[in-house]
Amino acid sequence: METALNEIYLDNGATTKPSKGVVAKMREVLEAAYGNPSSLHRKGQEAERYVKEARETLAQVLQADPVSVYFTSGGTECSNTAILGAASSSERRGKHILTLRGEHPATSEPLKYLQEQGWEIEYIGTDEQGRADLEDFRCKLREDTVLVTCLQVNNETGVIQPVQEMGGILRECAPHTLFHVDAVQSFAKMEIFPRKWNIDLLSSSAHKIHGPKGVGGLYIRRDLHIPSFIRGGGQERQFRSGTENVPGIAGFGQAAKEAWDERRRRQESMQCCKLYLYEQLRKSIDGITHNGPEPREGAAHILNLRIKGVRSEVLLHALEDYGIYVSSGSACASNKPDVKSPALGALGMSAEAIDESVRVSFSKDSTLDEMDRVVKACTEIIPMLRRFTPKGRR
Amino acid sequence: MEKGLLIKYGEIAIKGNNRRLFENRLALNIKECLQPMGEFWIAKEQGRLFVEAPGEDWTDWTEEAAARISKVFGVVGICVVDVFSEDSFEAISANVNRYIQEHYGGDAATTFKVEVKRANKQYPMTSMELASALGATILEAYPAWQVDVHKPKTVIWVELRGRVYVYSKVIPGVGGMPTGTAGKAALLLSGGIDSPVAGWMMAKRGLELCAVYFHAHPYTTDRAKEKVVDLARKLSLYAGKMRVYVVPFTEIQLSIYEKCPHEQLTIIMRRIMMQIAEKIARKEGALALITGESLGQVASQTLQSLYCTNEVCEMPVFRPVIGFDKQDIVTIANSIDTYETSILPYEDCCTIFVAKHPETKPKLEAIQKSESRLPDMAQQIEKAVDGCEVITVYRGERIE
Numbered sequence: 001m002e003t004a005l006n007e008i009y010l011d012n013g014a015t016t017k018p019s020k021g022v023v024a025k026m027r028e029v030l031e032a033a034y035g036n037p038s039s040l041h042r043k044g045q046e047a048e049r050y051v052k053e054a055r056e057t058l059a060q061v062l063q064a065d066p067v068s069v070y071f072t073s074g075g076t077e078c079s080n081t082a083i084l085g086a087a088s089s090s091e092r093r094g095k096h097i098l099t100l101r102g103e104h105p106a107t108s109e110p111l112k113y114l115q116e117q118g119w120e121i122e123y124i125g126t127d128e129q130g131r132a133d134l135e136d137f138r139c140k141l142r143e144d145t146v147l148v149t150c151l152q153v154n155n156e157t158g159v160i161q162p163v164q165e166m167g168g169i170l171r172e173c174a175p176h177t178l179f180h181v182d183a184v185q186s187f188a189k190m191e192i193f194p195r196k197w198n199i200d201l202l203s204s205s206a207h208k209i210h211g212p213k214g215v216g217g218l219y220i221r222r223d224l225h226i227p228s229f230i231r232g233g234g235q236e237r238q239f240r241s242g243t244e245n246v247p248g249i250a251g252f253g254q255a256a257k258e259a260w261d262e263r264r265r266r267q268e269s270m271q272c273c274k275l276y277l278y279e280q281l282r283k284s285i286d287g288i289t290h291n292g293p294e295p296r297e298g299a300a301h302i303l304n305l306r307i308k309g310v311r312s313e314v315l316l317h318a319l320e321d322y323g324i325y326v327s328s329g330s331a332c333a334s335n336k337p338d339v340k341s342p343a344l345g346a347l348g349m350s351a352e353a354i355d356e357s358v359r360v361s362f363s364k365d366s367t368l369d370e371m372d373r374v375v376k377a378c379t380e381i382i383p384m385l386r387r388f389t390p391k392g393r394r
Numbered sequence: 395m396e397k398g399l400l401i402k403y404g405e406i407a408i409k410g411n412n413r414r415l416f417e418n419r420l421a422l423n424i425k426e427c428l429q430p431m432g433e434f435w436i437a438k439e440q441g442r443l444f445v446e447a448p449g450e451d452w453t454d455w456t457e458e459a460a461a462r463i464s465k466v467f468g469v470v471g472i473c474v475v476d477v478f479s480e481d482s483f484e485a486i487s488a489n490v491n492r493y494i495q496e497h498y499g500g501d502a503a504t505t506f507k508v509e510v511k512r513a514n515k516q517y518p519m520t521s522m523e524l525a526s527a528l529g530a531t532i533l534e535a536y537p538a539w540q541v542d543v544h545k546p547k548t549v550i551w552v553e554l555r556g557r558v559y560v561y562s563k564v565i566p567g568v569g570g571m572p573t574g575t576a577g578k579a580a581l582l583l584s585g586g587i588d589s590p591v592a593g594w595m596m597a598k599r600g601l602e603l604c605a606v607y608f609h610a611h612p613y614t615t616d617r618a619k620e621k622v623v624d625l626a627r628k629l630s631l632y633a634g635k636m637r638v639y640v641v642p643f644t645e646i647q648l649s650i651y652e653k654c655p656h657e658q659l660t661i662i663m664r665r666i667m668m669q670i671a672e673k674i675a676r677k678e679g680a681l682a683l684i685t686g687e688s689l690g691q692v693a694s695q696t697l698q699s700l701y702c703t704n705e706v707c708e709m710p711v712f713r714p715v716i717g718f719d720k721q722d723i724v725t726i727a728n729s730i731d732t733y734e735t736s737i738l739p740y741e742d743c744c745t746i747f748v749a750k751h752p753e754t755k756p757k758l759e760a761i762q763k764s765e766s767r768l769p770d771m772a773q774q775i776e777k778a779v780d781g782c783e784v785i786t787v788y789r790g791e792r793i794e
Contacts, residue, residue: 317612388648 007323008370012208013155013185013302013361014327018251019210025254026212029247037244038233047246054253058217061260062202063193065222070236071249074216075184076106078203079149081218081240082180083110085226086147086201087119090178094144095119100132102346104155106203107182111149124150129293130159130347137166141174148177152192153185156343156359157292158302160190167198178224184208185299187217188259189267194219201226206248210364211255215248262364270362271300277360277371278303284379291344291357303360304344309386312358318385322377327359395478395489397456399445400561401463402471406571417443420468420572423634427462430789431455439555440513446477460565465632467598468575469567473551476560483519486558487531490550493560494536498548505542506532506550513555528552568598573634576600579682579712580675582667583607583638585622585740588686588715590629590732591723595714596684597633604636604678605629606671608643613747618740623785623792628732630787639674640783643667646774647747653767656749660694661756662765663747665706666775672709673779682710688723689716693752702756 009017018026029050035043037051051071059066072078087097099111101123115121125136132150141148148170152163163181170179180201183192187204194202202219206212220226220239232241259266278295281288287308292298307315312328319326344354360374401424406416421436421443428434428445435446445463447455460472476493478485490508498504508528510521519527529541532550553559581593583605593603607622619640626638650662671683687695694703704711715723727733765771786793 313615314612317615321612388651 007325008373009325010360010362010366010370010374011325011327012363012366013359015207015213016210016363017365018207018212019255019258021258022211022251022254026247026251029250033246033250035246037246038235047244050246050250050253051244054249054256057253057257057260058204058219061188061256062195062219064195064219067237068194068219068222070218070220070240071244071252072216072218072240073214073245074207075182075203075205076216078184078205078216078218079104079106079180079182080110081226081229082201082203082220083107083147083149084114085229086178086180087114089226090146090176093176094142094146096142096145097121098124098137098140098145098148100124100126100130100150100161100346102130102154102156102343103149103151104182104184105342106184107149107151108342126346128347129297130154130157130343131293132161132166134162134165134169138169138173141169141177145174145177147180149180149182151182151185153183153190153299153302154292154343155185155302156341157304157347158185158298159293159343160186160297160299163192163199164197171198184216185302188256189263189301190299194221200224206252206255209255209259212248212251215245215252217252266364267300269364270366273362273366273368273371274300274303274360276368277374278305280371280375281305281378284375285382291349291353292347301362303362304357305360306353306357307382308356310382311355311385313355314385315358315381318381319374319377322373322381324374324377327361328357395476396446397453398447398475398477398559399456399460399463400473400475400559401443401445401469402473402564402567403441403443403468404470404569406468406575416468416572416575419575420466423466423468423572423574424463426634427466428459431459431462434459464565464567466572467568467570467600467632468572470569471564471567473561473564477557479557481514481517481554481558483524483527486524486552487528489558490528490552490560491531491535493562494532494539494550497562503538503540504547505540505545506548507541507543507546508532508550508552511551511553511555513553517554524552568632570598571600573597573600573632574602576602577682578602578604578678578680579684580671580678580680581605581684582671582686583622583626584686585618585625585736585738586686587720587727587733587736588688588691588723589684590625590686590736591726591730592684592686592712592714593629594632594726594730594732596712597629601633601682601684602636603629603633603684604674604680605638606641606667606674607638608641608667608670610644610647610747611642613644613647615740617738621735621738621740623787624735625732626785626787627790627792628730628735631790632730635786635788637678638785638787640785641670641674641778642781642783643778646771646778649768649771649774651747654764657751657753658756658761658764659747659749660752661699661702661761662768664694664699664703665761665765666771668703668707668711670775670778672707673775674782675709677779680709682712683707684712684714686715686723687713688718688720691720693754696754698755698757699753702758702761705758 033046035047037048055066055069058069111121125133150161153160170177178200181199182203184205188209200221204217206215228239230241235241275295289306291304291306316328341354409416417438425436432448434448437444456474463469463472478489508525510525512521550562579601581603583589597603605626609619630636654662
């Protein structure tokens with residue numbers, strides 16, 4: 001099924017459309033290089049070559065050694081492995097973990113589990129935009145702090161954490177504390193160099209950069225040993241067993257290469273769309289503000305807006321009639337602000353304000369022309385929706 | 395020896411002149427429910443139906459067929475029977491003993507009795523004589539078995555009707571009346587727990603169904619619609635083919651919201667829903683409406699509210715769960731496998747436009763007065779009925 005001509009996909013924080021190059025690469029693997037990399041024959045070796053190539057690409061993007069890159073089933077597996085693994089390997093040194101409020105559930109849920117097991121989870125203070133306060137971070141580091149974990153780019157607000165500075169502080173004050181960065185929203189879009197920046201563990205995912213779903217990359221510092229959770233045939237150097245998802249991994253490699261090579265152009269074009277959309281919306285419609293960082297300062301691909309008097313879920317469904325796809329970031333079953341939207345809840349926003357917030361997330365393919373069409377649709381829909389704001393189930 | 399299924403039906407066996415009609419429909423419904431497995435042969439035999447495999451090479455079909463038939467309304471019990479032609483006493487006795495060996499192993503102690511029915515009255519022994527003679531041979535062959543004619547743990551049935559049928563275990567059927575023997579009704583299907591149960595209960599009394607669902611895009615997600623279709627698919631496993639009418643309801647809801655007092659929203663909305671459902675029912679040739687209302691469960695289901703809602707209806711409105719507690723309804727929902735789908739968290743049009751404090755004791759006059767602020771409602775209702783999307787479900791699947 002071809003993408004509808006008039007479709008405007010602005011939910012790239014959730015997932016992205018695989019690029020033509022990625023689809024071609026995966027097709028090549030599926031049709032021809034279908035061997036099992038563990039097989040000794042030539043067909044196996046051919047498949048292994050695709051995996052090796054992808055691993056090298058990821059390593060290049062991270063300026064790391066290819067042997068520090070492990071392929072997994074995606075971002076969530078990476079973060080679970082990193083957090084639970086780091087905790088269990090350093091349990092004897094202490095049981096204190098530092099993190100931020102409003103993290104992705106792939107981080108906050110494993111932490112919640114550890115807390116139930118008796119670990120102490122403490123939160124680094126932030127400014128009003130959700131950015132970590134480095135002084136507070138320094139103060140909260142303790143002798144028994146064994147792990148620091150945070151997102152580089154928050155998936156909801158786009159706030160960028162000063163992970164390079166945090167790595168620097170750790171090098172200086174707590175050289176034994178492990179540092180995990182969830183770079184799912186930033187990998188191959190922005191610079192992040194774990195070796196240089198003193199990051200021990202890093203999570204990434206293919207489908208946020210126009211690669212396929214179901215594949216992730218975990219960076220583990222070379223001399224760091226964390227336990228393996230999936231045991232079996234010994235793939236991924238005994239660390240992550242299971243026959244390699246060769247087409248997915250090859251697609252990831254291709255996506256990472258394209259994203260990294262084009263990152264400057266892509267960043268610039270997304271930033272341009274974002275600022276233009278924000279400006280035009282504010283010009284044409286009252287009561288629109290941003291959540292989280294100043295649009296100029298946050299990640300180029302994420303814009304979180306509050307539209308007063310309009311429930312985001314209703315707006316989302318109204319926009320879908322125009323072929324426009326955005327995200328409300330809410331699980332409609334829940335009324336707890338921090339469950340509906342951990343990041344907006346962490347900013348202290350009320351349930352009502354969260355209910356009125358939408359996330360617009362851009363891709364390399366977004367155009368100013370599309371932004372004009374979004375603005376036009378919003379000027380048609382929003383005044384209509386504001387006339388009828390059901391107040392029943394807040 | 396062959397295997398067959400003997401199907402017992404309760405209530406319809408005592409119908410008078412219409413009995414044939416009910417039996418034929420039941421046989422048809424059973425044939426239809428077995429169709430995915432093959433063309434089965436169904437015979438009517440004196441107050442029972444008998445199902446035989448389509449060919450001689452069929453083995454191990456009885457379990458799956460019995461599971462399917464147990465969902466057919468009108469069936470009270472299903473017995474897996476051994477069938478053989480030889481009807482001399484020696485042959486019957488040998489086959490009965492073999493049957494016990496196969497099904498009970500013969501060792502475990504139990505109490506039993508033998509029940510015999512003869513359609514063939516020419517048979518040299520009476521039913522009583524045959525039963526006691528067979529009992530004697532069983533006692534001889536299985537010393538651990540004891541006769542108890544009052545409360546036996548096991549009853550061995552032997553029926554002589556041309557051929558000889560032996561069975562002892564009865565798989566309970568769902569009961570009720572054959573679908574399609576009671577006419578048709580329109581079910582207001584919301585996606586909650588109650589309405590699928592209400593539909594199932596009325597289908598069980600022989601009604602054919604069509605369903606009416608109110609969709610308020612963009613205020614409700616298309617996933618809510620999908621959920622209702624999924625529920626209808628589950629119902630169709632029992633109730634047969636049904637059409638689901640998806641009513642575009644947003645415009646009407648917005649009009650009510652804009653012009654009427656908010657604490658009356660739900661009542662007015664439900665009155666309009668009933669009118670729309672009735673129009674759809676007429677189109678479908680249905681003569682009644684079915685709702686999942688349960689007295690006092692929510693504001694719109696108090697007696698006063700039901701009085702106001704009911705006032706617009708000309709057709710009978712069936713509310714089979716009206717006297718049920720929530721837990722009773724949940725139990726049925728679980729047994730018909732709709733519960734897990736019903737609790738998916740999508741908001742439907744009833745929950746999204748509700749007032750903080752809805753009226754629980756509405757006065758009809760006040761409601762009618764508010765409705766007079768909606769002069770275009772008749773046209774809006776027509777438009778909604780004409781604008782319905784119609785989805786057909788059958789045997790658990792959506793069909794085109």
